[in-house]
Amino acid sequence: MLNSSIPTFEGPVCPVPLRHEEQIVIGHGSGGRMTHDLIQKIFAPAFANPAVKDSNDSAAVGLPAAAGLQGRLAISTDSHIVTPLFFPGGDIGRLAVCGTVNDVSMSGALPLYLTAGFILEEGLPIAILEKVAASMQAAALEAGVYIIAGDTKVVEKGKADGLFINTAGVGWIPPGRDIGGQLARPGDVILLSGPIGAHGIAVLIARGELGFEADIHSDVAPLNHLIQALLAAAPHTHVLRDPTRGGLGTTLNEIAVQSQVGMLIEERSVPVLPAVRAASEMLGFDPLYIANEGKLIVIVPAEEADNALLAMRKHPLGSDTVCIGQVRSDPPGRVLLHTLVGGTRIIDMLSGEMLPRIC
Amino acid sequence: MQFTDEFRDNRLAQGLVGEIRRTVTRPWVLMEICGGQTHSIMHYGLDQLLPPEIELVHGPGCPVCVTSLELIDKALAIADQPNVIFTSFGDMLRVPGSQGDLFSIRARGGQVKVVYSPLDAVRIAQENPDKQVVFFAIGFETTAPPNVASVLQSQALGVKNYSVLVSHVRVPPAMHAILSSPLNRVQGFLAAGHVCSVMGYWEYPPIAAQYHVPMTVTGFEPIDLLQGILMTVRQLEAGTSEVQNGYKRVVSFEGNRPAQAMIDKVFQPCDRNWRGIGLIPQSGWELRPEFTEYDAERRFNVGQIQTRESDVCIAGQILQGLKKPAECPAFGTLCTPKNPLGAPMVSSEGACSAYYHYARS
Amino acid sequence: MCLGVPGKISEIYTIAAMRMAKVDFGGVFREVCIETLPDAKIGDYTIVHAGFALNLLSEEEAQSTLALLREMAEFEEQLVISEGITDLPAG
Numbered sequence: 073m074l075n076s077s078i079p080t081f082e083g084p085v086c087p088v089p090l091r092h093e094e095q096i097v098i099g100h101g102s103g104g105r106m107t108h109d110l111i112q113k114i115f116a117p118a119f120a121n122p123a124v125k126d127s128n129d130s131a132a133v134g135l136p137a138a139a140g141l142q143g144r145l146a147i148s149t150d151s152h153i154v155t156p157l158f159f160p161g162g163d164i165g166r167l168a169v170c171g172t173v174n175d176v177s178m179s180g181a182l183p184l185y186l187t188a189g190f191i192l193e194e195g196l197p198i199a200i201l202e203k204v205a206a207s208m209q210a211a212a213l214e215a216g217v218y219i220i221a222g223d224t225k226v227v228e229k230g231k232a233d234g235l236f237i238n239t240a241g242v243g244w245i246p247p248g249r250d251i252g253g254q255l256a257r258p259g260d261v262i263l264l265s266g267p268i269g270a271h272g273i274a275v276l277i278a279r280g281e282l283g284f285e286a287d288i289h290s291d292v293a294p295l296n297h298l299i300q301a302l303l304a305a306a307p308h309t310h311v312l313r314d315p316t317r318g319g320l321g322t323t324l325n326e327i328a329v330q331s332q333v334g335m336l337i338e339e340r341s342v343p344v345l346p347a348v349r350a351a352s353e354m355l356g357f358d359p360l361y362i363a364n365e366g367k368l369i370v371i372v373p374a375e376e377a378d379n380a381l382l383a384m385r386k387h388p389l390g391s392d393t394v395c396i397g398q399v400r401s402d403p404p405g406r407v408l409l410h411t412l413v414g415g416t417r418i419i420d421m422l423s424g425e426m427l428p429r430i431c
Numbered sequence: 432m433q434f435t436d437e438f439r440d441n442r443l444a445q446g447l448v449g450e451i452r453r454t455v456t457r458p459w460v461l462m463e464i465c466g467g468q469t470h471s472i473m474h475y476g477l478d479q480l481l482p483p484e485i486e487l488v489h490g491p492g493c494p495v496c497v498t499s500l501e502l503i504d505k506a507l508a509i510a511d512q513p514n515v516i517f518t519s520f521g522d523m524l525r526v527p528g529s530q531g532d533l534f535s536i537r538a539r540g541g542q543v544k545v546v547y548s549p550l551d552a553v554r555i556a557q558e559n560p561d562k563q564v565v566f567f568a569i570g571f572e573t574t575a576p577p578n579v580a581s582v583l584q585s586q587a588l589g590v591k592n593y594s595v596l597v598s599h600v601r602v603p604p605a606m607h608a609i610l611s612s613p614l615n616r617v618q619g620f621l622a623a624g625h626v627c628s629v630m631g632y633w634e635y636p637p638i639a640a641q642y643h644v645p646m647t648v649t650g651f652e653p654i655d656l657l658q659g660i661l662m663t664v665r666q667l668e669a670g671t672s673e674v675q676n677g678y679k680r681v682v683s684f685e686g687n688r689p690a691q692a693m694i695d696k697v698f699q700p701c702d703r704n705w706r707g708i709g710l711i712p713q714s715g716w717e718l719r720p721e722f723t724e725y726d727a728e729r730r731f732n733v734g735q736i737q738t739r740e741s742d743v744c745i746a747g748q749i750l751q752g753l754k755k756p757a758e759c760p761a762f763g764t765l766c767t768p769k770n771p772l773g774a775p776m777v778s779s780e781g782a783c784s785a786y787y788h789y790a791r792s
Numbered sequence: 793m794c795l796g797v798p799g800k801i802s803e804i805y806t807i808a809a810m811r812m813a814k815v816d817f818g819g820v821f822r823e824v825c826i827e828t829l830p831d832a833k834i835g836d837y838t839i840v841h842a843g844f845a846l847n848l849l850s851e852e853e854a855q856s857t858l859a860l861l862r863e864m865a866e867f868e869e870q871l872v873i874s875e876g877i878t879d880l881p882a883g
Binding site: 433437442446449492520548583654658679 | 794795798808818829830837839841843847849851854856858862866867868869872
């Protein structure tokens with residue numbers, strides 16, 4: 073509009089949010105675009121080295137030649153800061169173990185060993201710590217991994233929200249197995265192991281600030297056994313990823329960009345539990361962006377898709393596996409959604425923090 | 432979900448789209464003034480289903496976005512004070528003021544809490560008697576009942592440490608301003624369904640008659656929107672300018688009279704500045720004098736605030752951050768009506784972030 | 793301004809002289825102010841926005857609207873079949 077003295081009413085008039093480039097704000101931890109920007113602008117340039125080639129959930133690396141290693145090692149790390157510490161379906165300990173087991177497993181690796189570093193807040197009841205440790209051991213047994221090393225630090229009251237945990241994991245990628253976010257190809261089928269959004273909503277409700285009551289549980293679980301069953305039936309699987317922070321929408325975008333492919337997702341195929349959907353509607357959240365901690369995205373060549381689906385459905389953690397879409401050649405790096413009523417829209421990455429909306 | 436899923440049914444959508452196509456004989460411009468409707472249209476890609484003759488234009492229907500810069504700055508000033516717990520609807524946190532946003536305040540140690548309902552803010556005030564709890568009471572008419580209810584409840588409970596920063600806007604004056612503008616192209620209106628569930632639609636027939644513009648009270652699900660569009664287009668083709676109700680399951684002509692009475696008890700009309708638009712007379716609500724003690728502006732004495740929208744001008748007149756699709760660098764290239772991006776609404780995450788992706792790159 | 797979600801009233805009580813209800817949104821429950829709906833009863837559906845019930849939802853009106861739309865959808869389907877129309881947008 074050229075004449076500034078006449079107000080214009082057409083078109084959205086929304087102020088673009090600030091970019092927050094000088095201070096960390098909560099959105100930087102959301103797993104979305106702001107987190108990615110932080111990694112691209114600060115960490116990647118600082119840590120540039122030949123061992124890190126692809127931006128996957130774990131790094132696949134070798135050993136000095138004298139070690140005679142067959143295959144590769146998968147190494148990953150993650151920190152866990154969830155509030156509250158205990159929520160329906162899990163706790164920070166289970167989250168820590170499963171999170172790193174899963175990150176390592178996304179390369180097709182067999183997860184083997186975990187380390188666990190604890191930052192404890194002064195005043196944390198020891199009984200809580202005992203419960204968390206027991207939960208971690210239970211999760212480790214479930215996954216079939218050992219927690220072999222750790223560290224403990226204590227900070228003053230007010231500096232750690234009770235308890236923070238960092239875990240690092242090591243796994244072994246058998247020779248000949250190459251799975252990663254950069255390997256999706258046009259024509260591939262996209263599978264999802266079950267309904268999305270439960271973990272994020274369960275934790276949010278458990279914080280008690282919304283006044284919601286619901287029978288919604290986190291789906292936190294170790295996915296390595298499901299993955300091994302899948303790979304036995306579909307050995308040429310291209311991509312594995314768990315849609316954690318930032319949700320399915322962000323994760324698909326990451327893969328689309330890494331592989332430089334397009335994706336078309338069918339909205340009606342994406343499963344969401346009724347109560348999760350209800351909570352999302354009330355808050356104005358899109359389930360596509362809500363965190364999951366026990367779900368798997370599998371991108372597999374069309375010829376192995378049926379086998380993959382069947383194998384996953386036989387496993388308790390994959391019994392609701394569905395095909396949600398397809399990989400295409402364009403638009404490269406873009407994820408499109410075919411909506412319930414036949415329109416098509418873009419699914420972008422989550423930008424920053426997801427906030428309950430009013431309109 | 433009951434009363435939701437049925438109104439997202441693909442088959443019913445196709446039926447409505449078919450009927451719209453058969454009805455339309457020439458181009459029409461329709462506007463909705465409701466952030467929720469804009470979001471829904473973008474979320475479901477509804478504009479792609481419509482025949483090319485129908486142009487959907489989005490009006491200033493997002494109360495988050497039209498809250499004046501001055502009030503945002505006042506909110507930031509209040510939230511920055513020690514001893515204040517500043518409460519707000521979630522999407523307000525992202526709105527930029529002259530310097531920073533509520534996230535920045537939080538980053539410097541201010542207490543900023545998101546609440547689902549202003550009634551929860553009253554509870555926070557009860558639980559924190561040594562703090563001042565302020566609620567950012569923004570919204571159209573839909574949000575007025577919960578906002579005034581929080582003031583009344585605070586009064587009934589004797590909660591003295593609760594106050595509200597009011598920035599309400601009203602639809603009918605906005606419609607007048609839009610329709611009387613020399614640049615107006617809008618020929619038909621979709622009236623906001625939830626605003627009307629509270630206010631009824633008795634305010635609209637005089638406006639429809641004055642400007643000869645048909646209106647349909649419309650809901651939010653894709654089926655509701657398509658139905659609202661069909662009803663409006665039918666009127667346009669017939670040359671009539673009535674106000675019809677396309678959201679009968681929730682809206683009646685009189686609306687919710689007790690809710691209107693509750694609003695009237697606490698609020699009175701006032702002039703309001705709409706961000707990016709300017710002053711629209713009598714287009715807002717403010718607290719009545721007898722409720723002054725709950726007015727956060729007075730309680731915190733945030734009087735003269737220097738506001739500054741920084742201007743990065745593309746065409747010399749455009750304020751930074753107030754981007755319209757025509758000014759987006761991707762418009763017409765990556766973003767076309769066939770391949771739409773989301774509505775650039777701060778208050779909607781998924782639909783709008785695609786827009787920001789292009790606007791930044 | 794318009795995020796309103798339908799829910800079913802499952803309990804009614806009073807807090808600080810205001811009528812409140814526990815509403816079931818399909819597995820998620822939340823306290824809602826129903827002060828402006830004096831005729832609301834348990835089992836009624838209402839549209840809720842920011843913890844406040846804006847108005848009752850009429851199941852009858854909803855069903856009658858859906859019935860009309862279903863007729864329209866059927867008509868459309870018959871038309872597509874009888875005219876062999878192939879240029880409609882993919883649905």
